[in-house]
Amino acid sequence: MILGRVAQAIPVVMGVVVISFLLTRALPGDPAAYFAGPAADAASIAEIRQALGLDKPLIQQFFIYVGDLMTGDLGTSLSTGQPVAMDLAARLPASLELTLVALILSCVIAIPLGVLAATRPGSWIDHLCRVVVTAGVSMPTFFTGIVLIYVFYYLAGVAPAPLGRLDFIYLSPPQITGFYLIDAAIAGDWETWAGALKQLVLPAGTLALFTLAPIARMTRASMLQALSSDFIRTARAAGLGRRKILYGYAFRNALLPVITTLGMVFSFTLGANVLVEKVFAWPGIGSYAVEALVVSDYAAVQGFVLAMALLFVALNLIIDIVYALIDPRIALG
Amino acid sequence: MTETSRRQFLRLTGGTTITAAMLPFLRAIPASAQSGGTIVVVSGQTINSLDLHRTGTNRPSYQVAVNCYDRLVSFGTKAAPGGGLSYDYSVIVPELAESWTISEDGLTMTFRLKPDATFWDGRQVMAEDVKWSFDRAVSVGGFPTVQMKAGGLERPDQFAVADDGSFVITLDRPSKLTLPDLAVPVPFIINAELAKANATADDPWAMAYLHTTPAGSGAYKVARWDQGQQLVYERNDAWVGGELPAFERVIVREVPSPATRRALIERGDVQMSFDIPNKDASELAAVDGVDVYSTPIENCIHCLCPNYAFEPFQDPDVRKALAYAIPYEAIFQTAAYGRGAPMWGGSAEITDIAWPRKSPYMTDMAKAREHMAASGFASGFEVPLSISLDLADWMEPTALLLQEAFAALGINTQIEKIPGANWRTAALVEKRLPLHLENFGGWLNTPDYYFFWAYKDGHLFNSSNYRNEEIEELVDTTLHMPMDDPAYAPKIKRMFEIAFEDLPRIPLWQPALNVAMNGADGYEFWFHRQLDVRPLSAVG
Numbered sequence: 084m085i086l087g088r089v090a091q092a093i094p095v096v097m098g099v100v101v102i103s104f105l106l107t108r109a110l111p112g113d114p115a116a117y118f119a120g121p122a123a124d125a126a127s128i129a130e131i132r133q134a135l136g137l138d139k140p141l142i143q144q145f146f147i148y149v150g151d152l153m154t155g156d157l158g159t160s161l162s163t164g165q166p167v168a169m170d171l172a173a174r175l176p177a178s179l180e181l182t183l184v185a186l187i188l189s190c191v192i193a194i195p196l197g198v199l200a201a202t203r204p205g206s207w208i209d210h211l212c213r214v215v216v217t218a219g220v221s222m223p224t225f226f227t228g229i230v231l232i233y234v235f236y237y238l239a240g241v242a243p244a245p246l247g248r249l250d251f252i253y254l255s256p257p258q259i260t261g262f263y264l265i266d267a268a269i270a271g272d273w274e275t276w277a278g279a280l281k282q283l284v285l286p287a288g289t290l291a292l293f294t295l296a297p298i299a300r301m302t303r304a305s306m307l308q309a310l311s312s313d314f315i316r317t318a319r320a321a322g323l324g325r326r327k328i329l330y331g332y333a334f335r336n337a338l339l340p341v342i343t344t345l346g347m348v349f350s351f352t353l354g355a356n357v358l359v360e361k362v363f364a365w366p367g368i369g370s371y372a373v374e375a376l377v378v379s380d381y382a383a384v385q386g387f388v389l390a391m392a393l394l395f396v397a398l399n400l401i402i403d404i405v406y407a408l409i410d411p412r413i414a415l416g
Numbered sequence: 417m418t419e420t421s422r423r424q425f426l427r428l429t430g431g432t433t434i435t436a437a438m439l440p441f442l443r444a445i446p447a448s449a450q451s452g453g454t455i456v457v458v459s460g461q462t463i464n465s466l467d468l469h470r471t472g473t474n475r476p477s478y479q480v481a482v483n484c485y486d487r488l489v490s491f492g493t494k495a496a497p498g499g500g501l502s503y504d505y506s507v508i509v510p511e512l513a514e515s516w517t518i519s520e521d522g523l524t525m526t527f528r529l530k531p532d533a534t535f536w537d538g539r540q541v542m543a544e545d546v547k548w549s550f551d552r553a554v555s556v557g558g559f560p561t562v563q564m565k566a567g568g569l570e571r572p573d574q575f576a577v578a579d580d581g582s583f584v585i586t587l588d589r590p591s592k593l594t595l596p597d598l599a600v601p602v603p604f605i606i607n608a609e610l611a612k613a614n615a616t617a618d619d620p621w622a623m624a625y626l627h628t629t630p631a632g633s634g635a636y637k638v639a640r641w642d643q644g645q646q647l648v649y650e651r652n653d654a655w656v657g658g659e660l661p662a663f664e665r666v667i668v669r670e671v672p673s674p675a676t677r678r679a680l681i682e683r684g685d686v687q688m689s690f691d692i693p694n695k696d697a698s699e700l701a702a703v704d705g706v707d708v709y710s711t712p713i714e715n716c717i718h719c720l721c722p723n724y725a726f727e728p729f730q731d732p733d734v735r736k737a738l739a740y741a742i743p744y745e746a747i748f749q750t751a752a753y754g755r756g757a758p759m760w761g762g763s764a765e766i767t768d769i770a771w772p773r774k775s776p777y778m779t780d781m782a783k784a785r786e787h788m789a790a791s792g793f794a795s796g797f798e799v800p801l802s803i804s805l806d807l808a809d810w811m812e813p814t815a816l817l818l819q820e821a822f823a824a825l826g827i828n829t830q831i832e833k834i835p836g837a838n839w840r841t842a843a844l845v846e847k848r849l850p851l852h853l854e855n856f857g858g859w860l861n862t863p864d865y866y867f868f869w870a871y872k873d874g875h876l877f878n879s880s881n882y883r884n885e886e887i888e889e890l891v892d893t894t895l896h897m898p899m900d901d902p903a904y905a906p907k908i909k910r911m912f913e914i915a916f917e918d919l920p921r922i923p924l925w926q927p928a929l930n931v932a933m934n935g936a937d938g939y940e941f942w943f944h945r946q947l948d949v950r951p952l953s954a955v956g
Binding site for chain 1: 472557627672
């Protein structure tokens with residue numbers, strides 16, 4: 084079953100390869116002219132075009148690209164001068180760590196809030212839920228980020244300087260997973276661990292505020308639906324305890340759509356948190372992709388799209404497995 | 417000490433001694449016993465290579481060539497207009513060269529290297545290293561090769577080793593630009609033995625190695641480079657290229673958001689914010705404890721360019737109408753927040769050869785209408801006004817004000833925003849934008865050099881497709897002529913006259929490079945507009 088799922092993903096990935104190749108070529112920029120620098124003449128631009136292989140016909144460029152991909156070579160980024168795979172390996176963990184911490188934070192707040200709002204519709208907690216949700220979606224992340232910096236760093240001075248993943252007085256922990264919290268814990272360097280966590284609080288909070296809304300809304304709605312369904316009425320009639328009904332039956336059933344939403348929120352957050360990355364100087368994948376796009380760095384853009392596609396496929400697979408764990412009616416086999 | 421807070425850390429390191437081994441960072445990178453300290457600089461730009469010669473190396477990376485490598489010569493220092501210090505184009509000082517002689521005919525230059533100059537690995541700097549580095553600069557193609565050519569340095573056979581300590585350059589023709597061109601960041605001296613040991617048959621110039629591992633003799637070594645995050649410089653105590661820098665360690669952090677950078681400098685958690693927006697510069701100048709330096713960039717002018725390839729702009733009256741219709745002062749205040757120098761309202765008579773200089777035009781709608789009425793396009797026309805999205809911070813407000821002013825003349829403009837990667841191709845290579853904004857700045861600070869790039873037919877920054885036979889001839893004769901030649905000044909003045917009469921580029925203002933400092937001193941402006949960390953020092 085899992086193998087079957089993976090096999091289903093192959094045409095998707097192939098499609099992504101073709102589309103990302105064609106779309107980057109369709110961009111209006113000319114990387115050769117751009118990278119030739121401010122004072123280049125026509126000859127040096129042509130020289131660079133040839134060095135980049137951009138003078139070859141499109142179809143030939145495509146086959147070279149696919150051939151390299153087969154050997155696991157994503158190409159070399161022109162702007163960073165490093166293999167794209169290496170750039171992604173350095174930057175993806177930064178984004179994943181931020182996004183995961185933000186999502187955990189957001190779930191811890193949003194799910195109880197949604198459950199409480201659903202069990203007490205119309206009460207103050209329901210209104211609070213509505214206010215938080217509306218505020219969360221209506222404020223753009225870069226705005227929330229700047230406000231948080233202004234209040235907690237600039238005015239109150241309680242937050243650390245927004246200088247990326249670690250303050251300059253710490254050294255990054257030896258790289259194992261690329262997640263500073265995990266790596267520092269493995270190394271047993273709790274000072275750095277605390278330093279990394281401190282840096283995470285504001286950006287993760289910013290993202291959490293933004294992702295709270297869909298999760299809380301979805302929890303509330305699906306809880307309401309579950310609570311009004313026949314099996315809950317039966318359970319109530321059978322005299323089961325309130326706690327058993329709420330968490331044993333209603334919540335478990337309500338979780339399925341919440342998990343689906345979580346998967347969606349995760350993937351769009353990972354790609355879309357570029358604004359948060361810029362504000363907090365976070366060296367993540369979003370800002371990498373935007374910078375690559377601005378200078379028409381083909382290999383980097385293609386590598387980014389491909390990595391995101393693979394991540395998405397993996398994510399969907401995980402969600403399917405989690406479904407089967409939560410709901411015995413959905414079998415893996 | 418148990419708490420490693422930043423403020424405490426900086427208090428400790430602020431220009432005084434610090435006991436190492438107390439802080440995690442210092443534990444990993446052993447500090448030398450000398451006095452020194454650490455300065456933290458934030459910049460919005462990212463360093464993408466440690467090798468200026470590589471294809472694709474961006475401008476912010478040039479600072480590595482400046483701070484980590486030496487050139488044969490450098491420029492002197494003078495007080496800058498707008499506060500602080502500036503490099504001095506008119507004074508050439510030794511860096512790696514101890515002395516130099518230029519032959520009577522100006523064709524042979526012999527440089528004597530400092531005998532005590534060593535690379536970071538301890539090996540003495542030899543003429544052979546200089547030759548290899550120069551060969552590399554003229555051979556790798558792209559920007560470094562073009563810049564070398566500007567000084568008449570084109571082929572490896574022009575460079576020769578006389579003996580271990582003497583290096584000889586042979587020129588095809590004498591030029592006043594050669595010596596200054598040796599002081600720009602491009603002809604930096606690489607440890608050739610180390611580089612060659614890391615070169616391959618496919619990569620004879622060790623491009624892959626030097627991209628991540630500088631091998632120089634400069635004032636600072638790279639202690640750490642986390643691409644997209646930070647660059648940490650560590651002082652080379654054996655440096656002989658100049659006065660030993662005050663800071664032992666310089667941390668350059670990349671913070672893309674200007675709002676975040678501003679909060680950091682205002683709080684004093686960083687000592688320097690490099691290249692800040694004009695708006696922040698004008699507001700930070702009023703903040704206590706923060707020093708703002710706004711240095712007008714030498715040989716650089718923000719211009720409006722009417723393209724001669726488009727019919728209405730072939731009419732001199734239309735170009736003059738534009739020049740009189742521009743709301744100069746409003747643009748300068750809105751787009752530049754008054755930072756930089758005005759480039760309008762100068763005297764009609766040209767008495768000196770200062771450049772950039774004020775044009776004789778000013779906002780005068782009556783005159784603009786007169787010229788418009790006298791032109792062949794009295795009823796007006798429509799034209800796109802193109803700007804680059806990369807430079808939108810000044811181009812967008814400028815374009816909006818121009819649009820409004822030109823509408824009063826019956827010239828209806830639509831603002832066309834072009835993505836950064838496409839801008840160069842459209843504006844400079846294909847030269848196909850009818851009316852656009854442009855901001856060329858020449859590294860070598862002579863008017864003829866500016867005219868060479870921006871007014872000669874077919875040259876890259878002549879985005880107006882301008883051609884004037886007299887300009888062609890004047891630029892060719894003055895480009896290599898010494899500035900004290902009696903024929904020089906009259907020719908340059910004539911060039912200015914033609915430029916202001918023909919108006920292929922209408923000067924708007926001279927932009928400024930803004931830098932904010934909080935707790936540090938000694939900032940020096942350089943024509944390359946990148947951070948030179950060597951002269952920085954702590955306050956007090």
